[in-house]
Amino acid sequence: MKLLSTLTAGLCLGKGINQFSCPDLDIEEICSAECRVVYVSCRNDCGDPNCEAQCSNDYNLCLMDCPCNVNCPNGCSGCDYYLCENSTPTASTTTSIDAGPAHIQSRCIETPPRGTNGHYYMDFAALAVVGGESYVFGGKSDVRKIAKLEGCSFSELPNRLQRNFQTETGSLVAFDPKNSSKVLLCFSDDTNNNMCETFDVGSGVSSLTVPNSRYPHRTACMGQIVGEPVAVAGYGYSTFDRKKIEQLRANSWVTLANHPKDLSAHSCVSLEDGILTIGGWQDVLVDQVKYSKEIYLLRNNSWTLIGNLKQPSGGHSSIMVGSGEILNVSGVNTPFNVEKLIWDGNRVTSTEVLFTNSFYIYRPVLYESALNACPVVCE
Numbered sequence: 001m002k003l004l005s006t007l008t009a010g011l012c013l014g015k016g017i018n019q020f021s022c023p024d025l026d027i028e029e030i031c032s033a034e035c036r037v038v039y040v041s042c043r044n045d046c047g048d049p050n051c052e053a054q055c056s057n058d059y060n061l062c063l064m065d066c067p068c069n070v071n072c073p074n075g076c077s078g079c080d081y082y083l084c085e086n087s088t089p090t091a092s093t094t095t096s097i098d099a100g101p102a103h104i105q106s107r108c109i110e111t112p113p114r115g116t117n118g119h120y121y122m123d124f125a126a127l128a129v130v131g132g133e134s135y136v137f138g139g140k141s142d143v144r145k146i147a148k149l150e151g152c153s154f155s156e157l158p159n160r161l162q163r164n165f166q167t168e169t170g171s172l173v174a175f176d177p178k179n180s181s182k183v184l185l186c187f188s189d190d191t192n193n194n195m196c197e198t199f200d201v202g203s204g205v206s207s208l209t210v211p212n213s214r215y216p217h218r219t220a221c222m223g224q225i226v227g228e229p230v231a232v233a234g235y236g237y238s239t240f241d242r243k244k245i246e247q248l249r250a251n252s253w254v255t256l257a258n259h260p261k262d263l264s265a266h267s268c269v270s271l272e273d274g275i276l277t278i279g280g281w282q283d284v285l286v287d288q289v290k291y292s293k294e295i296y297l298l299r300n301n302s303w304t305l306i307g308n309l310k311q312p313s314g315g316h317s318s319i320m321v322g323s324g325e326i327l328n329v330s331g332v333n334t335p336f337n338v339e340k341l342i343w344d345g346n347r348v349t350s351t352e353v354l355f356t357n358s359f360y361i362y363r364p365v366l367y368e369s370a371l372n373a374c375p376v377v378c379e
Helices: 025-044 049-064
Strands: 002-006 091-097 104-110 126-130 133-137 146-150 153-156 171-175 182-186 196-200 205-207 221-225 228-232 245-249 252-256 267-270 274-283 290-299 302-313 317-321 325-329 336-343 348-357 366-369
Touching (some): 025 049, 126 171, 126 182, 228 274, 267 317, 274 325, 302 336, 302 348
Parallel strands (some): 221 267
Antiparallel strands (some): 002 091, 091 104, 133 146, 171 182, 182 196, 196 205, 221 228, 274 290, 290 302, 325 336
């Protein structure tokens, strides 16, 4: 089986510029966030003060090249940062991964031009597979878009989300005990990390009738157990308790057993009778992000540690391919590994690093596709 992962996602963690003076604030935020991701990863790999000082120096140099900073005082005007380009590409490079000797191939999927504030089409967007079809929701290019992947290009639907959605903080899951036709999109609102919206692919109707979750789940992940959505960990502005688990049953949130660890920016893999969580951030204090390599299983409302990645990972994505293989695609910390996990139904019995990316991808979009389904190069 093959799987494609978009390589156009970004990460926005902080602000470094006065929002009233920068004409390209959103682009500056992406640039400074990219610098910070590299800095935090550099600090985590250090073992002495000299190394930490070099990380800080490199971080400051990186920030100087961002819009509205020392080397780009007028924002994007005259700035070499890649999102400041005047071009509006209509293609998204994707990577095709499998377990064979080659492991990786580049493929082209046509995308519309950049959207709001220069964001690429898949920046912070999410994908759900419903009835064998792939649908894309939100993202910072257009936080309310709904599109369908048809062949090697996206077709936007006339339907729109009623609330903004992006994966910097939000999560989604396809669910429904009867026909798997619904998508639940949650926790994307910056001021209320408890809100959700449902979209029925069959009818094209969006609904805001889902009640707020009892706990906030910012940068959580979502899965399902027996067709009912489960929100796993994450946090909110008012609380840093990142162990809370809730399941949506009959339009009411029911609290399940707490996760063993405070967790955010992890991934979920849904099973027939449970959910796996893989990796994540175990500490979100400034400059002290601790990445996890632990893999936990929720089954019968009880959590069990059932394996480990080769290396810690956070802000990544995972997908079950077939019945016994899980692919974990690197997030924001080095090394940017793509790992294959062997799952025997109860434990992860082995792991293998297929290859290592040279760049980070925050919550890459993953889905299965036929071999050589799209051209190598876009016209």
